[in-house]
Amino acid sequence: MTDNHRVLYARAVRGVPVPEDFATDVVEVPEPANGEFLVRNLYLALEPYYRNVMKGMAIYGTPLKPGDVMFGETLGRVLASRHPDFKSGDLVVARGSWQEYAILSGAHVRKIEAAASLGTAAPLSTELGVLGTPGLTGYAGIVYVAPPRPGQTVVVSAATGPVGSTAGQTARLMGARVVGIAGSAAKCSYAVNELGFAECVNYKDGDLKASLKAACPDGIDVYFDNVGGDTLVAALANLALNAQVVLCGMIGAYNQDVSPPGPHLGPVVIARATLKGLVVYDHVNRLPELKRVVGAWMRDGKFSYREDITLGLAGAPAAFCRLMRGENFGKALVKIAEDS
Amino acid sequence: MTDNHRVLYARAVRGVPVPEDFATDVVEVPEPANGEFLVRNLYLALEPYYRNVMKGMAIYGTPLKPGDVMFGETLGRVLASRHPDFKSGDLVVARGSWQEYAILSGAHVRKIEAAASLGTAAPLSTELGVLGTPGLTGYAGIVYVAPPRPGQTVVVSAATGPVGSTAGQTARLMGARVVGIAGSAAKCSYAVNELGFAECVNYKDGDLKASLKAACPDGIDVYFDNVGGDTLVAALANLALNAQVVLCGMIGAYNQDVSPPGPHLGPVVIARATLKGLVVYDHVNRLPELKRVVGAWMRDGKFSYREDITLGLAGAPAAFCRLMRGENFGKALVKIAEDS
Numbered sequence: 094m095t096d097n098h099r100v101l102y103a104r105a106v107r108g109v110p111v112p113e114d115f116a117t118d119v120v121e122v123p124e125p126a127n128g129e130f131l132v133r134n135l136y137l138a139l140e141p142y143y144r145n146v147m148k149g150m151a152i153y154g155t156p157l158k159p160g161d162v163m164f165g166e167t168l169g170r171v172l173a174s175r176h177p178d179f180k181s182g183d184l185v186v187a188r189g190s191w192q193e194y195a196i197l198s199g200a201h202v203r204k205i206e207a208a209a210s211l212g213t214a215a216p217l218s219t220e221l222g223v224l225g226t227p228g229l230t231g232y233a234g235i236v237y238v239a240p241p242r243p244g245q246t247v248v249v250s251a252a253t254g255p256v257g258s259t260a261g262q263t264a265r266l267m268g269a270r271v272v273g274i275a276g277s278a279a280k281c282s283y284a285v286n287e288l289g290f291a292e293c294v295n296y297k298d299g300d301l302k303a304s305l306k307a308a309c310p311d312g313i314d315v316y317f318d319n320v321g322g323d324t325l326v327a328a329l330a331n332l333a334l335n336a337q338v339v340l341c342g343m344i345g346a347y348n349q350d351v352s353p354p355g356p357h358l359g360p361v362v363i364a365r366a367t368l369k370g371l372v373v374y375d376h377v378n379r380l381p382e383l384k385r386v387v388g389a390w391m392r393d394g395k396f397s398y399r400e401d402i403t404l405g406l407a408g409a410p411a412a413f414c415r416l417m418r419g420e421n422f423g424k425a426l427v428k429i430a431e432d433s
Numbered sequence: 434m435t436d437n438h439r440v441l442y443a444r445a446v447r448g449v450p451v452p453e454d455f456a457t458d459v460v461e462v463p464e465p466a467n468g469e470f471l472v473r474n475l476y477l478a479l480e481p482y483y484r485n486v487m488k489g490m491a492i493y494g495t496p497l498k499p500g501d502v503m504f505g506e507t508l509g510r511v512l513a514s515r516h517p518d519f520k521s522g523d524l525v526v527a528r529g530s531w532q533e534y535a536i537l538s539g540a541h542v543r544k545i546e547a548a549a550s551l552g553t554a555a556p557l558s559t560e561l562g563v564l565g566t567p568g569l570t571g572y573a574g575i576v577y578v579a580p581p582r583p584g585q586t587v588v589v590s591a592a593t594g595p596v597g598s599t600a601g602q603t604a605r606l607m608g609a610r611v612v613g614i615a616g617s618a619a620k621c622s623y624a625v626n627e628l629g630f631a632e633c634v635n636y637k638d639g640d641l642k643a644s645l646k647a648a649c650p651d652g653i654d655v656y657f658d659n660v661g662g663d664t665l666v667a668a669l670a671n672l673a674l675n676a677q678v679v680l681c682g683m684i685g686a687y688n689q690d691v692s693p694p695g696p697h698l699g700p701v702v703i704a705r706a707t708l709k710g711l712v713v714y715d716h717v718n719r720l721p722e723l724k725r726v727v728g729a730w731m732r733d734g735k736f737s738y739r740e741d742i743t744l745g746l747a748g749a750p751a752a753f754c755r756l757m758r759g760e761n762f763g764k765a766l767v768k769i770a771e772d773s
C-alpha cells in the first residue's frame with residue numbers, strides 16, 4: 094500500500110484566499126481501472142485562474158464541493174496504465190489535482206517529449222511555465238493576436254511572471270520597445286536587467302498613469318493585460334492611436350466574488366483602439382512552435398525565465414495564497430516529488 | 434441691419450442638461466472680413482456629443498465659457514463671401530453654432546451638392562442625418578470596422594436614431610439578422626416594421642440581458658454600441674464566440690461629469706471578442722460612398738429613416754434636453770429657416 098497525500102478544497106473562499114480555505118487528507122493510491130492510468134505527480138502549477146474554479150465558474154466544469162481534491166494542473170510520470178494511448182514512463186501534463194498520485198482517463202491530458210530531445214537546457218518544470226500554456230499565452234498573444242511593429246511600444250503587466258515575461262521578451266525579439274509593469278523594485282530590476290525590457294514601472298510607486306506616460310512618451314501601441322483593474326485603466330489612458338490591447342486575465346477580479354466593473358471605455362474610442370480577448374486553449378496547436386522558437390531563444394541566451402518553487406505538496410496552500418497576493422516572483426510551482 | 438438670434442451656453446451643466454443651462458441674445462449680423470463668409474443656417478443638428486463639449490473635453494478644442502454661442506453643427510447657405518473657396522449660394526455643413534447666421538473661415542466646413550443632383554428624393558436635412566456624419570458612423574462601423582457575415586446576428590442600440598438605423602439597415606442589406614434595442618414600444622415597432630429588423634427589444638421592459646438572450650439564441654456576432662452603460666453590459670453577456678463589438682458612443686456617460694466605470698471585461702475574454710473604437714472623422718473620405726450606396730437603397734425603397742424636427746431656434750434647448758433624456762424619435766434637428 095502507498096499513501097496518497099492530497100490537498101482538499103475545504104470551503105467556499107471569500108476574497109483573497111487564505112490557507113484555511115484548504116484541508117488535507119491521506120488515502121491509498123488506487124489501482125487504475127480499464128481505460129485509466131496512474132500518474133505520479135512531480136510538479137503542480139499554481140495558476141491564478143484556480144481562484145475562478147473555486148468560485149464555481151461554469152466554464153471550468155463541475156463546481157468543487159468541500160472535501161473534493163483541489164483542482165490543478167500537474168506534470169507527472171505514468172506509473173501504470175490500462176489505457177491504450179499511455180504507457181508506463183510517459184510524461185504527461187494533466188489536470189492531476191493537488192495530490193501525489195492521480196488516476197486519469199486521458200481527458201485534458203497532453204503527452205510531452207523529454208526536454209532533452211528538444212535540444213533545450215530547460216528543465217522539465219518549464220513544461221508548466223514558459224514552455225507550457227503560460228508561455229504559449231504570452232507568445233500567441235503577441236505573435237498572433239496583437240503583433241507589434243518594430244519600434245512600437247509594448248507594455249506588459251505582471252511582467253516577470255511566465256505569461257508576461259514571455260509576451261515581453263517575444264515583443265522585444267520582434268523589434269518592439271518593451272515596458273513592464275510589476276509590483277516590486279526587485280521585479281522591475283529583473284525585468285530590465287534580465288528580460289531586456291527598456292523600462293519597468295512599479296505600480297506600487299504611486300501614480301501609474303503618470304509613470305506610464307513618462308515611460309511611453311509616444312503612447313502605448315500594444316498593451317498585454319494580465320491583471321485588469323486600475324492597471325488597465327492607467328494603460329488605456331496612455332494608448333497611442335490605433336493601439337491594440339490583449340485582454341488575457343484579470344487577477345484582481347478573480348479574488349472578488351462579484352465581478353467588479355471594468356474601465357470606462359471612452360479612451361478606447363478616442364484612440365480607435367482594438368481590445369481582444371485571448372484564451373490560450375485556442376492556440377494549443379502552436380505548442381510545438383512555442384517550444385521550437387522560444388527553445389531556440391533560450392539556447393542562444395536571448396530569453397530568460399524565473400521560477401518560484403515551493404518544495405513539498407504541504408506548502409501548496411500557502412504558496413497559492415502568496416500568488417493571489419502577487420507575492421510570487423516567477424512561475425509559481427510546487428515540487429511534489431523527484432523524477433525517478 | 435438684420436438680427437442674429439443666438440442660443441448661448443449659460444452655465445456649467447450638471448448631469449442631464451436642462452433648458453436653464455442655455456440663454457439667448459440678439460446681435461447684429463456682422464459682415465464677413467477678408468477670408469471669411471456669411472452663412473444663413475437652415476438646420477441645426479442636435480448631437481449627444483455636444484454634452485461632452487459642454488464638459489470642456491479637450492478633444493473638442495477651446496472649452497465653452499458662459500456667454501459663448503452654443504457649439505453645434507449646421508447646414509446652411511452662403512449669403513456673402515470674401516473667401517476664395519466659397520461663393521454665394523453654396524450649401525455647407527459646418528460648425529455654424531446655435532444661431533441664425535454664422536461667420537465662417539472655412540475650417541471644419543464641407544461643401545455639399547444639392548441632393549437633387551444625387552438622384553435621391555432625400556431632403557436637404559438628411560445631410561445632417563443618414564446622409565451625413567451620423568449615417569456615415571453607422572455605415573462605416575458595419576462595412577469597415579465590424580462587417581457581419583450573412584446570417585450572423587447583429588445587435589444595434591439606439592436603433593431608431595440615424596446612427597443605429599443606418600448601422601442596422603446596412604447590416605440587414607449585407608445579409609445579417611438584425612436585432613434592435615430601443616427605449617419605447619413605438620420605437621421597437623418602427624424598427625421591426627419600417628427598418629426591417631428581425632426583432633427589437635425595449636430596454637425599459639426589464640431584464641435586458643434575458644431579453645437579448647431570447648432574441649439572439651445563438652449569441653450576438655456583432656454589437657454596435659451607441660450607449661455604453663448597462664446596455665453594453667447586457668450585450669457583452671450574450672456575445673457569440675469571436676464576436677465583434679463597435680464602441681461608438683456612450684450617451685449615458687456623456688450626462689455624467691465624472692466618467693463612470695465600464696463593463697467587467699471577463700465576458701470579452703471568454704468570447705474571444707474584439708472591441709473596436711470608432712471615430713467617424715477617420716471615415717469622412719467615405720461620404721461619397723455613403724451617399725451613393727445608401728442613396729440607392731433609399732431610391733429602391735429598401736432604406737428608411739426618421740427625423741424629429743423642432744421648428745425654430747428658440748426650441749433648440751428643450752429639444753436638446755429631450756435628446757439627452759432619450760425622448761427623441763429619429764434624427765433630432767432644429768429647422769432654423771426655410772431655404773430660399
